[in-house]
Amino acid sequence: MANIYTNISKNTNKTWMLMTGFFVLVILFGYFFSVYYNNPVILYFFVIFSIAMNFTSYYFSDKIVLTLAGAKKASREEYFTLYTTLENLAITAGLPMPKIYVIEDPTPNAFATGRNKEHAVVAVTTGLLLILEKNELEGVLAHELSHIGNKDMLLSTVVVVLVGFISIISDIFLRNLFWSGHRDNNKSNIVFLLIGIVLSILAPIFALLIQLAISRKREFLADSSGALLTRYPEGLASALRKIGQHSKPMQRQSNAIAHLYIADPKGRKIGQKISGLFATHPPIEDRVNALIGK
Numbered sequence: 001m002a003n004i005y006t007n008i009s010k011n012t013n014k015t016w017m018l019m020t021g022f023f024v025l026v027i028l029f030g031y032f033f034s035v036y037y038n039n040p041v042i043l044y045f046f047v048i049f050s051i052a053m054n055f056t057s058y059y060f061s062d063k064i065v066l067t068l069a070g071a072k073k074a075s076r077e078e079y080f081t082l083y084t085t086l087e088n089l090a091i092t093a094g095l096p097m098p099k100i101y102v103i104e105d106p107t108p109n110a111f112a113t114g115r116n117k118e119h120a121v122v123a124v125t126t127g128l129l130l131i132l133e134k135n136e137l138e139g140v141l142a143h144e145l146s147h148i149g150n151k152d153m154l155l156s157t158v159v160v161v162l163v164g165f166i167s168i169i170s171d172i173f174l175r176n177l178f179w180s181g182h183r184d185n186n187k188s189n190i191v192f193l194l195i196g197i198v199l200s201i202l203a204p205i206f207a208l209l210i211q212l213a214i215s216r217k218r219e220f221l222a223d224s225s226g227a228l229l230t231r232y233p234e235g236l237a238s239a240l241r242k243i244g245q246h247s248k249p250m251q252r253q254s255n256a257i258a259h260l261y262i263a264d265p266k267g268r269k270i271g272q273k274i275s276g277l278f279a280t281h282p283p284i285e286d287r288v289n290a291l292i293g294k
Contacts, residue, residue, distance in 0.1 A: 022050065022053070022054065022165075023050050023051070023054060026046055026047075026049070026050035026053070026165075027043075027046060027047060027050065029046060030042055030043040030044075030045065030046025030047065030050075031043055031046075033046070034046075053165055058115055059115065061113070061115070062113045062114045062115065062119065062121055065111075065113045065257050065260065066101060066113070066121065066123065068252075068254040068256060068257050069101075069103055069111070069123060069252065069254070069257060070103055070104070070105075070252045071101035071102065071103045071123045072101060072102060072103075072104070073099065073100070073101055073102075074100040074101060074102040079100065079102060079129070081134070081137075082100060082102075082124065082129060082137070083100060085134065085137055085138055085141060086098065086100060086122060086141050086145075089138060089141050089142055089145055089229065089230070090145060092229060093142075093145050093146075093149055093229055094149075095117050095120075095145060095148060095149055096117055096118055096120070098112070098114070098117075098120035098121055098122045098145075098148060099120070099121045099122070100121075100122055100123075100124075101121055101122070101123040101124075102123065102124060102125070102126060102129075103123055103124070103125045103126070103250075103252070104125075104126055105125040105126060105127055105250050105251050105252065106125075106126065106127040106130075106248075106251075107125060107127045107246060107247075107248050107249070107250045107251070107265070107267065108125055108127040108128035108130075108131055108132070108242065108243045108246050108263075109124070109125045109127070109128060109243070109250060109261045109262060109263055109265055110122065110123060110124040110125065110128055110140050110141075110143075110144055110261065110262045111123055111144065111257070111260040111261045111262065112144040112145070112147040112148050112153045112260070113153055113156075113260060114148070114153060116151070117148050117149065117151075120148045120153070122141065122144045122145070122148075124140070124141075125250070127246065128140065128243070131242050131246060132239055132242065133238075135230075135232060135234075135235040135238075136235050136236070136238050136239035136242065137239070138230050138232070138235055139226060139227070139230055139232070139233075139235035139236025139237070139238070139239045140226075140236065140239050140262060142225075142226035142227070142229040142230045142236065143222045143223060143225075143226035143236060143262060144222075144226075144262070145226070145229065146221070146222040146225035146226045146229065147218065147222050149225070150218075150221065150222070150225065152218040152221070152222075153260075155218075156218065156259060156260055219262075219281055219282055219287065220282065220287065220290060223236060223240075223287050223290065223291055224290070224291075227291055233291040233292060234291075234292065236291060237288045237291040237292050240262075240263070240284050240287055240288050240291075241284070241288060243262070243263045243284065244263070244284040244285075247263065247264070247267040248267045249265070249266050249267040250265040250266075250267070253265065253266065259281075261281075263281060263284065264281045
């Protein structure tokens with residue numbers, strides 16, 4: 001069975017593949033831009049910028065995520081139970097103590113971020129702390145520690161920056177087509193224009209599909225790994241039920257980080273096949289049934 005230790009190398013490889021694929025995709029954008037506008041400087045800019053974005057996504061994506069979430073660092077004195085519970089679980093899991101952040105929001109939710117276990121962060125909402133019993137809180141924190149130990153949080157955090165950039169650059173290109181006065185009937189330029197349009201439309205779609213696929217699979221794995229860590233799957237199952245019952249949209253929304261949370265921050269009820277297909281998280285009912293063996 002896959003657990004907190006078995007998929008580390010696989011997720012590391014996926015991260016590097018994603019960053020490499022992003023680099024190639026951005027170079028393709030730059031090439032088509034440079035040919036279409038007959039300006040080779042554009043390609044050089046895209047090469048430099050793609051390298052800078054890969055560097056940023058690896059080293060600073062956690063800070064970007066925390067800013068988007070509106071999270072603030074939590075002190076041991078103010079959140080003693082949260083701090084000591086996470087500390088004990090980290091010791092049990094053989095992981096360094098992550099930094100703890102709290103989000104002022106009545107909707108119960110949590111996420112983990114960071115590039116590795118030495119630079120990991122766990123963030124929870126005030127709503128989560130309000131409604132959960134200690135064994136339920138342990139289940140949620142163990143779930144987040146599993147993301148850290150399994151290194152899929154690095155993959156998911158890198159996705160935040162790269163997917164966001166692909167969407168922005170595609171939008172810029174499409175807007176420029178409508179507002180630019182540039183016209184050229186040269187057949188080769190028309191072909192490049194059509195290819196550029198197709199790339200601009202498909203790139204964000206592919207990025208979204210990657211984001212959804214990563215999120216769905218990792219949630220089931222983190223649930224099972226968290227249950228193994230606490231040896232009490234009923235705690236996480238109960239926490240998920242409560243989170244599902246309080247599924248109101250979070251006050252601070254960002255599509256870029258929605259897949260990081262333990263539950264959909266938009267508060268959508270995921271049960272229908274169509275809505276479930278494009279959801280960042282699998283249905284809570286399915287996750288609970290997997291935990292309790294139904």
